[in-house]
Amino acid sequence: MEKVIEIMNLTKSYGNGRGIYDLNLDIYKGDIFGFLGPNGAGKTTAMKIMTGLIRPEQGDVRILGHSVTEEYEKAMAKVGCLIEIAESYHYLSAFDNLRQLARYYPGVDHKRIDEVLELTGMLKFKHEKSKKFSLGMKQRLGLAAAVLSRPQVVILDEPLNGLDVEGMIDIRKMIQHLAEKEQTTFFISSHLIHDVELTCNRIGVIYNGKILNVENTQTILKNYATLENYFVSEVERNGRVSSSAS
Numbered sequence: 001m002e003k004v005i006e007i008m009n010l011t012k013s014y015g016n017g018r019g020i021y022d023l024n025l026d027i028y029k030g031d032i033f034g035f036l037g038p039n040g041a042g043k044t045t046a047m048k049i050m051t052g053l054i055r056p057e058q059g060d061v062r063i064l065g066h067s068v069t070e071e072y073e074k075a076m077a078k079v080g081c082l083i084e085i086a087e088s089y090h091y092l093s094a095f096d097n098l099r100q101l102a103r104y105y106p107g108v109d110h111k112r113i114d115e116v117l118e119l120t121g122m123l124k125f126k127h128e129k130s131k132k133f134s135l136g137m138k139q140r141l142g143l144a145a146a147v148l149s150r151p152q153v154v155i156l157d158e159p160l161n162g163l164d165v166e167g168m169i170d171i172r173k174m175i176q177h178l179a180e181k182e183q184t185t186f187f188i189s190s191h192l193i194h195d196v197e198l199t200c201n202r203i204g205v206i207y208n209g210k211i212l213n214v215e216n217t218q219t220i221l222k223n224y225a226t227l228e229n230y231f232v233s234e235v236e237r238n239g240r241v242s243s244s245a246s
């Protein structure tokens with residue numbers, strides 16, 4: 001199986017002693033990988049390093065064979081991402097926001113813009129200015145932007161932030177559609193245990209800055225019936241639960 005993302009010995013500690021410690025993960029082509037952990041576990045820290053927003057103290061990340069710390073542009077060439085806030089030009093419509101972005105990608109035409117607006121449930125708001133959008137609509141537009149260029153790898157930090165139930169279902173369908181039809185590999189962080197169970201085919205549990213385990217979703221459900229049972233069991237095996245993913 002082709003390794004698309006390799007996270008090797010990744011370490012970053014903040015002044016307060018928190019952070020991530022010696023993270024190791026391999027993500028394979030076509031994976032919808034769920035990076036599951038409670039608040040403060042270290043998910044955003046790892047993903048900021050993966051997308052070059054902060055530098056690690058130790059270790060590295062390779063995406064499609066290129067080091068993020070040494071060959072940043074090559075590593076990110078085929079990556080779409082949404083980390084923390086979904087930014088947009090407030091005085092432009094959803095369509096015009098994506099048209100601006102499309103200028104950087106020669107293969108992206110108006111048909112593709114409509115396609116990603118449809119996939120994210122935003123087609124009906126195509127001509128509305130983003131300043132009028134709710135948090136969930138901004139998030140959907142951010143997700144449309146992340147997949148616009150048909151990236152081979154998509155890195156999403158808490159993609160369901162601000163989304164209602166319909167939004168969660170739309171985005172889950174979009175992720176599964178792109179993984180199947182465009183062989184896109186997804187790396188998705190979340191503390192929403194139920195959604196990770198329904199969306200992801202492999203799951204890594206991160207807790208207090210350390211990876212506890214990585215397992216196929218099918219195997220987890222076969223052995224533990226629910227992802228929640230597995231999560232609690234993994235956390236208890238590695239130390240008591242002091243907070244829980246919900």
Ligand SMILES: Nc1ncnc2c1ncn2[C@@H]1O[C@H](COP(=O)(O)OP(=O)(O)OP(=O)(O)O)[C@@H](O)[C@H]1O
Pocket residue numbers: 014015016018019037038039040041042043044045046191
């Ligand atoms: N800039 C910073 N300075 C100091 N501590 C930080 C900084 N950024 C994060 N931390 C700490 O590092 C730990 C990991 O934070 P991180 O944001 O990576 O967690 P997370 O898993 O993404 O959490 P959440 O689900 O709440 O977004 C937390 O304990 C947090 O308080």
